[in-house]
Amino acid sequence: MSPMASDSTIPAAPLIDARSLTKHYDGFSLQDVNLTVDEGEVVGFVGQNGAGKSTTIKALLGIIELDGGEARVLGTDAHDLGHTSAGARTKEEIGVVFDTVSVPGHLRVADVGHVHALAYSTWSQHIFNRLTRAFALDPAKQVKDLSRGMGMKLSLACALSHGARLLILDEATAGLDPMARDEVLDLLRGFVEAPGHAVLMSSHITSDLEKIADRVVCIEDGRIVFNLAKDEITDEMGIARCRACDFETICASGIIPEREIRYRKHDYGIDLLVPDRFAFAENFPNIPVDHMTIDDYLTLTLKGGVR
Amino acid sequence: MKRAYQVEMAVIRNYTRQLFGLGIFVAACTCVGMQSLAGAPGVLTCMYFIMGALATSAYDEQNNWGLYRLAMPFNRHEVVLARYGAIATIGLIGMAAGMIGALALSAIATVAPLPGDLSATLGLTQDNIQAMVFSCALCAIVGSGVAAIETPIYLRFGQTKATQWIPMISVLLFISPAIILGATGGLGNFAGIADTIRGIFAFIETPVGAAVSLVVALAVSAIILGISAAISLALYDRREL
Secondary structure, three states, X not given: OOHHHHHHHOOOOOOEEEEEEEEEEOOEEEEEEEEEEOOOOEEEEEOOOOOOHHHHHHHHOOOOOOOXXXXXXXXXXXXXXXXXXXXXXXXXXXXXXXXXOOOOOOOEHHHHHHHHHHHOOOOOHHHHHHHHHHOOOOOOOEXXXXXXXXXXXXXXXXXOOOOOOEEEEEOOOOOOOHHHHHHHHHHHHHHHHOOOOEEEEEOOOHHHHHHHOOEEXXXXXOEEEEEEEHHHHHHHOEEEEEOHHHHHHHXXXXXXXXXXXXXXXXXXXXXXXXXXXXHHHHHOOOOOEEEOOHHHHHHHHHHOEEO | OHHHHHHHHHHHHHHHHHHHHHHHHHHHHHHHHHOOOOHHHHHHHHHHXXXXXXXXXXXXXXXXXXXXXXXXXXXXXXXXXXHHHHHHHHHHHHHHXXXXXXXXXXXXHHHOOOOOOHHHHHOOOHHHHHHHHHHHHHXXXXXXXXXXXXXXXXXXXXXXXXXXXXXXXXXXXXXXXXXXXXHOOHXXXXXXXXXXXXXXXXHHOOHHHHHHHHHHHHHHHHHHHHHHHHHHHHHHHOOOO
């Protein structure tokens, strides 16, 4: 077997590979967080405010020291990203967008491009100019005068202009109007289609993740609650709208394993998480089953009862 | 390191320009008070060192720039060394601007007839030039000293309500010996070293002495900032943003 043939059979290493990440603060701990992002994937990272999304992202980037576990990003240990020259070089290939436009307010849009051109050896002024034009960003405007949405567009333009292979986006679409969000999602789709690329995207706007994510990872109180293919949630699962008597019948039927019955009571009935909505519909044709959204799944998982 | 330094300078560039206007105002007030241009270069030198350290740290807090910079292709050592490189550069810019401005004004005062004895007071004389050089030397030590105290604290804790007092405390540390000396009868109380100090001052009042004082002051500033940088490297390594 030729070396090339051998290479093609070896699965590519994940672009992000985090195992058992642990970090303790007063009143909050990141506990045993496992997270991988493979080539070609868009991974949506969801959770409530303060659940640990940003802490995890900082841990991946080596901005905070871990108390336990190990994270490798593009094959480089997260600690090395912040502390060694080799790690610094790896960061050339990581585009990062935090939840605000992260440059001092007095800089003009053109200055922001200049600062990034100085920082990144792989910077493409051409791509930056094209993106700022597409986003209608005035080069003479100061960052402090940009709306939140325009600021996020500027941050995205920066992240996409230095030949990154991996994008790590922390609430990057927050503050964007629906049209702009669609533009950004199109850009991200185009980005991830290129070989060797991937995106980790934390977001509260789960409708964006439904449009673009391949996998959804949820964190709550510093622990990963679920890590599922997005299609498993939106295509296979369902949400049954049942009455109290129907609910008891379903529970007794055994179609959903014991202790995996997740439900939420309302004044008008009970919402029930159905792992396979097609099988459920065959068994209970009189009980309506809707498509599951990521929002529904989050609500049922985080706030629903378990029986 | 070079790229981190260039980024630091690109961020602070506008502020350095704006500071010049403020520096001119403060220098003008000092000159009117002293009835001499001699203090102007020193005022600008000191201001640029101190405000350079303050402003670069303040920008770190704006929009989480300090956090985002750690996601850029720099390691933490490069960030710290770039910070000190920028502070030193800004201080030297202040010194150069102060010297050039004061010399230019002196030259104008020498050739242009000014009312009263202003032409003689502000003129381009050897004494005035020596005084300008010495003011730069002394203020370079004070300015870099304050910057050297401020910067490790800001790099470790950021600019908080508590750390905002650091510049004032460090300036007080520098001027308190002079205040104490003045209040207690000056060097007369220290008979053992008074002659040595008078001898040093006499040497500084010569052209060579003024030049040597500037070289020594720059060397001392470099050492002070170097020690401060070593402390900052250790502190910033553990900083969690």
